[in-house]
Structures are given as structure tokens and as C-alpha cells.
Amino acid sequence: MHTNHIVPPRVYYAIFGILMLCTYLTVQIAFFDLGPLNVVAALTIAVFKATLVVLFFMHVKYSTKLTWAVVLGSVFWLGILLALTMSDYLTRVWRTYG
Amino acid sequence: MWTGTPLFPEQASTMAGRVDALYFFLIAISVFFSLLIAGLIVFYAVRYRRRDPAGVGAAAHGGMALEIAWSVIPFLITMVIFVWSASVYMAISRPPDETINVYVVGKQWMWKFQHLDGQREINELHVPVGRPVKLIMTSEDVIHDVFVPAFRVKADVIPGRYTNLWFQPTKPGRYHLFCAEYCGTRHSGMTGEVIVMEPNDYQTWLSGGAPEGSLATTGAKLFSDLACNTCHRPDAQGRGPVLEGLFGKTVSLQSGETVTVDEAYVRESILTPAAKITRGFQPIMPTFQGIVSEEQLLALVEYVKSLQSLPVTEGTGVGEPTTRLPSPPK
Amino acid sequence: MTTALVPARHYLNDGYGIKSWLLTRDHKRIALLYLAGVTFFFFIGGAFAVLIRLELATPVGDLVSDETYNKLFTMHGVMMVFFFLIPAIPSVLGNFLIPIMIGAKDLAFPKLNLASWYIYMLGAAFTTYAIVTGGLDTGWTFYTPFSTVASTSAVIPAALGIFITGFSSILTGLNFIVTIHQMRAPGMTWFRLPLFIWSHYATSLIMVLGTPVLAITILLVAAERLFHFGFFDPAVGGDPVLFQHLFWFYSHPAVYIMILPAMGVISELVAAFCRKPVYGYPFVAFASLAIAVLGFLVWAHHMFVAGISVYAAMIFSILSFLVAIPSAVKVFNWTATMYKGSVSWQTPMLYAIGFIGLFTIGGLTGLFLAAVGLDIHVTDTYFIVAHFHYIMVGGTIMAYLGGLHYWWPKISGRLYNEWLAKFSALVIFIGFNLTFFPQFILGYLGMPRRYHAYPPEFQVLNVLSSAGASILGVGYLLPMAYLMWSLRYGRLASDNPWGAVGLEWNTTSPPPTENFAEPPEVTWEAYDYGSPVVEEHV
Amino acid sequence: MTVHHEESDINLRGVLGFGLGLFVVAVVVHLVIWGMFSYFNAREARHVEPEYPLAITQAAKTPPEPRLQVNPRQDLRDLRDQEDRILGSYGWADKNAGTVRIPIDEAIRLTLQRGLPARQENGR
Amino acid sequence: MSDVHAHPALAHHFDSLEEQKEAATLGMWVFLVTEVLFFGGLFATYAIYRTWYPDAFAAASHELDVTLGTINTAVLITSSLTMALAVHAAQLGQRAKIMVFLALTMALGGVFLGIKSVEYYHKFAEHLIPGPGFQFEKEHIRHAQIFFSLYFVMTGLHALHMIIGFGIMLVMLWWTWRGTITAEYYSPIEISGLYWHFVDIVWIFLFPLLYLIGRHAH
Numbered sequence A: 001m002h003t004n005h006i007v008p009p010r011v012y013y014a015i016f017g018i019l020m021l022c023t024y025l026t027v028q029i030a031f032f033d034l035g036p037l038n039v040v041a042a043l044t045i046a047v048f049k050a051t052l053v054v055l056f057f058m059h060v061k062y063s064t065k066l067t068w069a070v071v072l073g074s075v076f077w078l079g080i081l082l083a084l085t086m087s088d089y090l091t092r093v094w095r096t097y098g
Numbered sequence B: 001m002w003t004g005t006p007l008f009p010e011q012a013s014t015m016a017g018r019v020d021a022l023y024f025f026l027i028a029i030s031v032f033f034s035l036l037i038a039g040l041i042v043f044y045a046v047r048y049r050r051r052d053p054a055g056v057g058a059a060a061h062g063g064m065a066l067e068i069a070w071s072v073i074p075f076l077i078t079m080v081i082f083v084w085s086a087s088v089y090m091a092i093s094r095p096p097d098e099t100i101n102v103y104v105v106g107k108q109w110m111w112k113f114q115h116l117d118g119q120r121e122i123n124e125l126h127v128p129v130g131r132p133v134k135l136i137m138t139s140e141d142v143i144h145d146v147f148v149p150a151f152r153v154k155a156d157v158i159p160g161r162y163t164n165l166w167f168q169p170t171k172p173g174r175y176h177l178f179c180a181e182y183c184g185t186r187h188s189g190m191t192g193e194v195i196v197m198e199p200n201d202y203q204t205w206l207s208g209g210a211p212e213g214s215l216a217t218t219g220a221k222l223f224s225d226l227a228c229n230t231c232h233r234p235d236a237q238g239r240g241p242v243l244e245g246l247f248g249k250t251v252s253l254q255s256g257e258t259v260t261v262d263e264a265y266v267r268e269s270i271l272t273p274a275a276k277i278t279r280g281f282q283p284i285m286p287t288f289q290g291i292v293s294e295e296q297l298l299a300l301v302e303y304v305k306s307l308q309s310l311p312v313t314e315g316t317g318v319g320e321p322t323t324r325l326p327s328p329p330k
Numbered sequence C: 001m002t003t004a005l006v007p008a009r010h011y012l013n014d015g016y017g018i019k020s021w022l023l024t025r026d027h028k029r030i031a032l033l034y035l036a037g038v039t040f041f042f043f044i045g046g047a048f049a050v051l052i053r054l055e056l057a058t059p060v061g062d063l064v065s066d067e068t069y070n071k072l073f074t075m076h077g078v079m080m081v082f083f084f085l086i087p088a089i090p091s092v093l094g095n096f097l098i099p100i101m102i103g104a105k106d107l108a109f110p111k112l113n114l115a116s117w118y119i120y121m122l123g124a125a126f127t128t129y130a131i132v133t134g135g136l137d138t139g140w141t142f143y144t145p146f147s148t149v150a151s152t153s154a155v156i157p158a159a160l161g162i163f164i165t166g167f168s169s170i171l172t173g174l175n176f177i178v179t180i181h182q183m184r185a186p187g188m189t190w191f192r193l194p195l196f197i198w199s200h201y202a203t204s205l206i207m208v209l210g211t212p213v214l215a216i217t218i219l220l221v222a223a224e225r226l227f228h229f230g231f232f233d234p235a236v237g238g239d240p241v242l243f244q245h246l247f248w249f250y251s252h253p254a255v256y257i258m259i260l261p262a263m264g265v266i267s268e269l270v271a272a273f274c275r276k277p278v279y280g281y282p283f284v285a286f287a288s289l290a291i292a293v294l295g296f297l298v299w300a301h302h303m304f305v306a307g308i309s310v311y312a313a314m315i316f317s318i319l320s321f322l323v324a325i326p327s328a329v330k331v332f333n334w335t336a337t338m339y340k341g342s343v344s345w346q347t348p349m350l351y352a353i354g355f356i357g358l359f360t361i362g363g364l365t366g367l368f369l370a371a372v373g374l375d376i377h378v379t380d381t382y383f384i385v386a387h388f389h390y391i392m393v394g395g396t397i398m399a400y401l402g403g404l405h406y407w408w409p410k411i412s413g414r415l416y417n418e419w420l421a422k423f424s425a426l427v428i429f430i431g432f433n434l435t436f437f438p439q440f441i442l443g444y445l446g447m448p449r450r451y452h453a454y455p456p457e458f459q460v461l462n463v464l465s466s467a468g469a470s471i472l473g474v475g476y477l478l479p480m481a482y483l484m485w486s487l488r489y490g491r492l493a494s495d496n497p498w499g500a501v502g503l504e505w506n507t508t509s510p511p512p513t514e515n516f517a518e519p520p521e522v523t524w525e526a527y528d529y530g531s532p533v534v535e536e537h538v
Numbered sequence D: 001m002t003v004h005h006e007e008s009d010i011n012l013r014g015v016l017g018f019g020l021g022l023f024v025v026a027v028v029v030h031l032v033i034w035g036m037f038s039y040f041n042a043r044e045a046r047h048v049e050p051e052y053p054l055a056i057t058q059a060a061k062t063p064p065e066p067r068l069q070v071n072p073r074q075d076l077r078d079l080r081d082q083e084d085r086i087l088g089s090y091g092w093a094d095k096n097a098g099t100v101r102i103p104i105d106e107a108i109r110l111t112l113q114r115g116l117p118a119r120q121e122n123g124r
Numbered sequence E: 001m002s003d004v005h006a007h008p009a010l011a012h013h014f015d016s017l018e019e020q021k022e023a024a025t026l027g028m029w030v031f032l033v034t035e036v037l038f039f040g041g042l043f044a045t046y047a048i049y050r051t052w053y054p055d056a057f058a059a060a061s062h063e064l065d066v067t068l069g070t071i072n073t074a075v076l077i078t079s080s081l082t083m084a085l086a087v088h089a090a091q092l093g094q095r096a097k098i099m100v101f102l103a104l105t106m107a108l109g110g111v112f113l114g115i116k117s118v119e120y121y122h123k124f125a126e127h128l129i130p131g132p133g134f135q136f137e138k139e140h141i142r143h144a145q146i147f148f149s150l151y152f153v154m155t156g157l158h159a160l161h162m163i164i165g166f167g168i169m170l171v172m173l174w175w176t177w178r179g180t181i182t183a184e185y186y187s188p189i190e191i192s193g194l195y196w197h198f199v200d201i202v203w204i205f206l207f208p209l210l211y212l213i214g215r216h217a218h
């Protein structure tokens, strides 16, 4: 099992740097009018940052398959909640019952 | 004991037959599988009953073919049911293009209907047979639901939003209308009737000729029958406040507080007038508790509501202060 | 069969006194703490049910006021769902058996296990407080805006009670998942596990994934009531239907929390009382997982008339049909297990047979409801009430009783009176069907739910239902009585009175605190009746 | 040291495969339903001959006043706001008669200043 | 069976520290799954109302202080760094270093909460707390209330989690100080770290979704 893998601190500093850079980027981008892409950009950067935290700070990159399954599962489930709920709200314009 | 106990609702709308057909199909499937499973397990329990206390069953570890069979067959059956029911659902959810529209407002714990020509009803809905009717509904407070079992239709009535429900009655008669979404204390009392009439009777009813007049006209009649108009009159002989245009406004009470004239206040004024005495008037109004019924109360309230303001004379409009005090009554 | 040898030291006499129970870390004792709790709340919920049925025997509201009736059915639903049925099998039988069945000494987090019992009792305390200070009248479903704006009852304490108890569920599920992954004995591979374990694993997935959404939703209701946030208030732009989405996202999977453990019990009972492996073991195992996963995709079938889009309604309808397939697979596999089995007619098997029949009927009526065109007519009527009582009472409670009877010798070291037990099972079966079958007819006729006064033409069917409820009530009192009696006066049980296969039968009745004298090593398949390796252990 | 628990665990590929399969099924379901919905919609949109062609069809109109009140609380709030606005502002009451409207606070102040009309003996 | 020198931290029902550590880690991950779904309900609510009222959300989001929000984001990310370094020190059994990094993490957490309180106070002063005192200058007053309700519930819940995290750090500090944490037995630090990183991830999403809507306008 690789759960005892010790990550060298320089990796942490590097990730830290990228995260700060991304934060700066996301704030800057927000001040430009990209229309609907604003949300896309903001969320993409957020997902990217979260992925870095999960993989490196939380050691998932070096963890068991089970841990991967748990992480992916939680994201998938959140996706179910959002997707299926939106499938109601986004299609109400077509026709609602009642 | 069994007379008067129906076991199946009557079919009184064009959709009822379709819904019932689907229902019977599902019953058939259910009966089949229930008997199959129940029959098999009881049969096996008897046939393979343990005789030897140390007996062991004949292990069988399952065959792919059987597993696939009893996965695929239920899948196909359920898909058939799905397509059928989706078709019925689409039909129920889409009103035809030309309907008689009725506006409905549900509130705790009554239904108010208004027809396009102005007739208003409470807890009763008159419709003609053979023509599609669309209810355009909203709620004043919490979620309610209009349910007419004989028509097999139901739809939630939601505050802040309009929902629709349509049906086409096929048989004259009186049918239960229930509130089918729990809404508080008198949820079970929030019931009414849909009265389906022959076209001629419906026309008669529409023009107000039928005994069931609109609520406000009934109220008007009561107002004079009960001699309210002896005190509540706009001329100098009036001893009570002018009720024309009063509804919705604020009045000052003798106690100093101000109160808005809404349904509750009118109701209270009729039942316990001494409770809130309007400033500038003597407490001479008799109570009508026990003299008017609920229905009559509703009619009176509707009537007072419908009273339009009299032509404005100088300085008596809303919000215009006047330095003239109201004259004390004789 | 081994001789009846009661061990000198076992978990029940390993420490006396209230502290040894209230501060125990032993999963078996915690299971008994839960047993006390759930039984108590079952009888409270049952008392409310009795009052409901008494009121409904006449068409007018004469027994209790309408306000009281509204509180009665609400508290009946809340108590029965959150404080009885959701914890019953997992926290009693699951807690007791899971470590033993996988050959472990305890669950992964024993202190967390005890904490989850305290959390459960704390939540129950809040809810009981709500009951005694005026009650709750929102229905177990807490629909907005009624619960946030219009209800004048003890919504906030009850909501907090349910919120707190939810964490008990979450922690139990968490414990089970980690235990089943990490603490199986050597040789106990996934596909040698008893199906009881598979079911509880699937249940734990649901508990962990679904309950948090209930928690946040009920918290929002309490917050909206307190602070007038407006999430569900149309006056400020909120959507009352959003509450329903969030509520049912948990509450539909919750019903699978209530049935999957029962199905696990049935697998064990059928295998033990036919003395053969469950037919199609891997299919039954995967069907459990499929139910857990697919169960998250169907929630808006409770909202077909609530104002959702037609498109969404059709999506949820087709998915609801899909979730029925794994249940069908299980029922067929159990039936096939009985073929050429050595079928005993002892009480647990009677309950198992009852379950299969009644679950089939209840489940098939679920198909009526998934059929969206038909659900329009029957939603919010007694048809729904009948559907879920068939599955939850005719199904889960029968499985729970069957499991209690089956493992009673293991838990208590005593045997109960078989004839009384068989008689009670019969009384329960008859009472149950008499109570709830007429409700299908009532529902289709159009009698709405949550009505305490109804049109007189519905009375005869209601009277039948109430008569059945009284028989059912008596039926439940009987096992209470004779099981408790057996604790003192019942015959002592051997290690394996049923001649069944399973690690729990390889240890004493009752088991020692560490479950096994020697940690087991598993070299046989699940339910390997008749194999020489197993014979030696049985 | 002997292994005291079973090491083998879940098959991650199996789980991922199932998840992927589920996602695919979900997409297929959405497409199928979209297709069904469009088909049924088109069918329903067929114009159906009214059963009583001579019946006067009701044009899309709304009932006459007074309309059913939908949100009494809101109506009341609006009424109050409107009243407050009138109460607190200057304006013409009746231009022809030369009557002006002043804010009520002003009116109160002036009344206090000037006093109320006194009641005369033998008259009102 | 158990060897004579069973580690003092080894629980009786586990056979090895390794097994115990794996169980603890898996347990914490499963708990984080529940937290994802717990916040998930709020994100779903957010998604729906933002779709319904994009203008109100943009206008309301303007009232939030981007500078403070950005600083807070940076602070929290830094605290994640210090937390990761604390775990690293724990893996090497460097007691002093663990305590330093834990203290730093707590300090940064404190800064975050402090800035948050300032923000909340500003909102209170500007009558933007939902409820009877709510007052939003622009026309779409009612829908802005929904944004602020979401803002307070989401950030409030997040802050509550941080306070709990703070408490956990305190306990970890104490355990480290008294010597319970060694290179052999550092899993409490590791799983506390997992919790803290999760709280950071929630904020990583909250920040753009709450503070950066429609910033390009004026």
C-alpha cells in the first residue's frame, strides 16, 4: 500500500504557487465580460484548483483505488443531484404538468 | 351494509376510460405475478417440506439464461407500461385549444371559482357536459390540490404560480372535489362539488336565473331581508357607517387602533359588532350570531366587498386628511 | 449439531451495571440499546396508528379534533420512519451481526457506534419534546410553504430532532462501510460474504450519500422559519417545489434504506431454512447495489402533480420502472432457492414467505405509481398509503420479526415458544391484509390522504381497515410478550439450533465479547450446505 | 506477521465501468424521453375539432372585476404603500375647486398651530 | 496473536496499526463524502436561483467585497499549505515542526474567520441581512434577498465547519505536545488534514460563485 508515501515539501510549495496564481487569474477574468463563458471559466478554474488540492494536499494521487472510488463517487453523486434537478427547471419552459 | 359502498369510481370524463384501461392492465399483470410468486413459494414450501431434521437442500448455483430471462421480461413489461402511461399523461397534461376557462383560487380552506363572465362560486363549480373545461389555478397561501376522482384528474395549486388542469365531463351529475395536498387544519374540510349540467341548464345558470345566484346577489338580498340597509344607508338617516367602497380601507376604532376592513373584519362586525366599535358611532348594531348561517355570512361578505364607492364628495377620498370630524350620530 | 452448552462468559454477563451498558463499546450491546429504543418508538408510532384508525372508523371527525388528527398522522409517520424503520434492522441486527458474520471482533469504530446511539436518542428527545409541547402537524413530508410559514406547531424542535438523528444514520453507515471493506477475516472474500452483508453495504451507501441532503434541507426549513430567508417562499421569489426536490432526493433512497436490510435478512432466512445457497448469489448481490444506486435517480416520482416539467416527469417515470427490475430479480432468485430445498416451516421461514408474498404485492403496486398517467389519479390517496404500508409493514416488519426470531437464540441464548410464534405470525398476516388491502380500493375510489373526515360512502372500507388494525395491534403485542418471557424462562439454545451455515453459528449462543474464541479463517463459499468443510463446522 | 484480515478489495475497474455504463444509460434515457416528448407533443398539437362548433368560443379574456384575489397580503401591502405615498405628498386634490393636498405631518402641525374648529352652541 | 509490544494507540479490534490507519483514513473519506452532499444541497439551490434571477444575483454579488474575499481565499489556501506541511512533519515524527505548522494553520484560520466577521458586520450595517430588516436599494429587492440568504447560509455553514476544524487542530496540537503523535502513529494528523483541505475546497467553489458574479459590469 502506498498510503505512507511521503511527498517532498517542494511539491507542496509548487502546488501552492499554482493555486495562488489560479486565484489571481479567476479574479482577473471576472472583470472581463465573457458572457456565459464567465461562469464556465470560473468553475473550470475552481475545479482545477480543487483537483490539485485533492490529488496533492490530500494525497489521493498516492492513495488506494478505494479512495479514488470514494472521491469520484462523491462527485458523481453531486452531479446526479444537480443534473436531475436541473432537468426539471430547465425544461419547465417546454411544458409543465399543471 | 354493502349498498351505498361503491368499490369503483364512476367514469365521468373523457380521460377516465383511458386511465381505467391502464389500471386494469396493471391489475392483470400484478395478479399474474402475485399468483405466480405466491403460488410457487407455497407450492415449494409444501412439496419440499423438510422431513429429515438433518436434511439439506440440493444446491444449484444459478444459470445465466434464467437470470437474463427474468431481467429482460420484466424490463420489457415495464417499458410497455411506461409508454402507455406516458401517452395517457401527455394527454392529461395538455388541455385542448378551445376550453371554457375558469379561474380558481384556493386558500385555507376553501375554493373560489370565477367564470369568465364574472360568476363566482365558492366550493362549487358548475360546468356544462361535453365541453372541455380548463381550470387556471393559484393559491393564496400554501400548496393545495384540486382532485376530482370521477374525472381522474388532479393538479397541485401552488402559491405564486398558475397551474392548469383540464377535463371534459361526459355525464351530468354532482362529483366530489377534494383538496388532495395537505394544507393544515381543515384540509379534510376543503372539499366541494363539480356540478355537471346539461347545456340548457348551464345556460340558465350562467345568466343567473337558477336558484344558485352569484354570491354577491344573494348577499344583496340578505342585506335587505335582514334590514341592514335601515342603518347602513348613505343619507342622513343612516346610523351605521357607509359600507359603499369601505372594503379594503382602514377605519379607526373607538379604542384608538386602526383596522383594515377585510373579510374577517366584516364577518366579525356582523357576528360580534361590539368587539370593534368604529370611532364616531354608537354601539347599537345588533349581533347576527345564530341568525345568519356560514353561507349567508359568506354571501354578505361578498356583497359588502362588491359595494363600489359612492361618487366622491369634497374631501372624503382615501388618504386625504380633512380637518372636519365625522358628525356624531343622532 | 453441537450440544447445548451455555458459555460461562459471554457478552451479556461481561460486566454488570448501568455504566457497563451505557458506556459499552461492544457492538452487540449497542445493538440491544438500539433494540430498546426502536421498540419503544415503534409502540409510540403504533399507538398513534391505533388512534388514527379509531378516528377513521367513522366518517365524521368525532374522536379527535382536526388539529389533533393532523398531529397524529404526522407524528405516526415521523416516529415510524425516522425512529423505527430506518434504524430497526441495520442498527439492531446489522450492528449485532456484521462483525460476527465477517469474522471480526467489532466494528471499525466502536466509540463512534456508541456515539451514534446517543445521537439517535438525542434526536428522539428533541422530537419527543416536540410531541409533548403541542405536536407537529406538517405531515412527515414537511412541505413548504406550510411548514415554513403557516404551521403553528413545534416544527423547529421536530426538524432539529430529525436533523440530529440523521447523523446517527450517517455514522452507522460510515462504520459499516469501513468495517466491511477493511475487517473481513482471512479468506472472506467479497463473494463469500453472506448476502446480509451485501445488503447492509448497499444500505450504508445510501445512508452516507442521501442523509446529508435531508440534513441540509431540514436545516433550511428551520432556518426559513426562524429567519425568513425565503428559499421556499414565493413572495420573495422562492420556489416551494424546490423543497420537494431536496426532500425527496433523500426520502426516496430512504425507503430503500428501509427495504434493503430486510432483503438481506430474507436472503439469510431462505438460505437457512431451505438449507441451500441462495440461487444466483452474484445476481442478488449486484441487485442490492443496483437498487442502492438506481434508487437515487427516481425521486421526483413523488412530484408528478407538483408542477414539475412534463419532460422531467417522463424521465423519472422511466427510471422508476428501471429500479423495479433488480427487486424483481431478487424475488425470482429467492423463489428459485426454494425449489428442491429442504424447506422448514419454522417461524422465521413463515415470516420470510410472508415477506416475499407481501413485498411482491406492494412492489407491484409501486409500478402503478411509476406509471405517470395513472399516478395522477391515485397520488395523495389511500392507494399510496396502501402501497407503502404493504412494503414497509408487510415487507420490512415481517423481515425484521423473522430476523429477530432467527437470531434470537444467538442474541439471547434462549429459544422462544414455537407455537405461540407461529400463531402470532398468522395473526399479524391476517390483521395486516385486512387493514391495508381495502385501502387500495379506497384510494382508487378517491379517498384522499390525511383526511380525518370523509364522505360516508367510504365508511365500510374504513371500518374493515380499522378492524384489521386492531387485530394487527394484538399481533404485535404477542411477540413482545413471548420473546421477553423467553429471556427468563425459555429453553437454553445451542450454538447452532437451526443447523445453519454462517460464521455467527460457529460461535457460542450468546457469543463472547470478542465474538470468537479463535479468529476464524474462511475456506468455504457462502451457504455451502452439504460440503464436508462446512459439515465439520455445523 | 500473519495477515489478520482479508486484503482483497473491490474491483475499481468494475466500479468505474458500471459508473460509465450508468452515465451512458442516463444520456440514452434523456435522448429517448426527449424524442418521446417531441413525438407526443406534436401529436397532441393536432387541432381537435370542438364538439360543439356552434358554441360561442370564449376568447382568451379575463373575468370582469372584481377579480379573485390571489395574494391578499401583497395587495394590502401595495394599498398601504399607495396610501402612504398619498398621505405623505403634496398634490392637487381638486384643481377646479382649488383644493390642495398636503402631507399629513404638515396637516397635524398646522392643526395644532391653529386649533380645531370650536363647537358652537345650538348647532354643529 | 498480538505481540508483546502492541502499540499503545492500537485498538483491540484491529490487528495492526496499518489496518487501523487505513480504516481511519477510509472513515474520514466517507465522512467527507457526506459533507460533499451536505453542501451539495446548497449548491443545487444556488444553481436554480442563479438561473432564475441572474440580474438580481449579479447586482447583489456586487455588494460583496472582492478584496476581502480574495484575501480570504489566499489565506485559506496558505493554511492548506501549512496543514500539508504539518502532515509531512508528522510523517517524519518532527514534533516541534508539527506544532509550528498546526499553530500556523490555526492562525490563518483565525484570520479567515476574522475577515469573515468584518464582512458580516458590514452586511449588518448595510441592512443586507435577510429578514424583516432587509433593504436593498435597487428594484429587484425580493430576489436579491435570496442571494443574500444563500450567501449567509453557505458562508455561515462553511465558517461553522472552520470553527470545528479549529477545534480539531487544537486537539491535534495537544496530542502532539503530549507525545501521542509519532512517525509510526500520525494518522490523526493526516485525517485532520483531510478535513481541513475539504473545508478549503468548499471555499474554492464558494468564492467565485458568490463574489465574482457579473463583476464586469461597471
Ligand code: HEA
Residues within 6 Å of the ligand: B033, B034, B037, B073, B074, B075, B077, B078, C141, C255, C256, C258, C259, C301, C302, C320, C321, C323, C324, C325, C327, C328, C329, C331, C359, C360, C361, C362, C363, C364, C366, C367, C369, C370, C371, C375, C378, C379, C380, C384, C387, C388, C391, C392, C396
Ligand atoms: C420500503 C419502502 C418502499 C419501497 C421498497 C418502495 C418501492 C417502490 N416504490 Fe414506493 N413508496 C414508499 C415506500 C417504498 N416504495 C413510500 C413511503 C411512499 C410514499 C411517501 C409519501 O408520500 O408519504 C412511496 C411512494 C411511491 C411513489 C409516489 C406515489 C405518489 O405519491 O404519487 C412511487 C411512484 O413511482 C413509488 C414507486 C415505487 C416503485 C416502482 C418501487 C419498486 O422498487 C418496487 C419493486 C418491486 C417489485 C416490482 C415487486 C417484485 C417483482 C416481481 C414480483 C416481478 C415482476 C415485476 C415486474 C414485471 C417489474 N412509490
Ligand code: HEA
Residues within 6 Å of the ligand: C042, C043, C045, C046, C047, C049, C050, C052, C053, C073, C074, C076, C077, C078, C080, C081, C085, C138, C139, C140, C141, C385, C389, C392, C393, C397, C435, C448, C449, C450, C451, C452, C469, C472, C473, C474, C476, C477
Ligand atoms: C414506517 C413505518 C410505518 C409503520 C410500521 C406503520 C404502521 C401502521 N400505519 Fe402508518 N404511516 C406511515 C408509516 C408507517 N405506518 C407513514 C410514513 C405515513 C404517512 C404520514 C403522513 O401522511 O404524513 C403513515 C400513515 C398512515 C395512515 C394514513 C393517515 C392519513 O393519511 O390520514 C394510516 C391509516 O390507516 C396508517 C395506519 C397504520 C397502521 C394501522 C399501522 C400498524 O402497522 C400499526 C401496528 C400497531 C401497533 C404497533 C400498535 C400496537 C400497540 C398497542 C395496541 C398498544 C398501544 C399502547 C398504548 C396506547 C399505551 N398509517
Ligand code: CUA
Residues within 6 Å of the ligand: B106, B107, B108, B109, B143, B144, B145, B179, B180, B181, B182, B183, B184, B186, B187, B188, B190
Ligand atoms: Cu387545501 Cu388540503
Ligand SMILES: [Cu+2]
Residues within 6 Å of the ligand: C251, C252, C255, C298, C299, C301, C302
Ligand atoms: Cu419514491
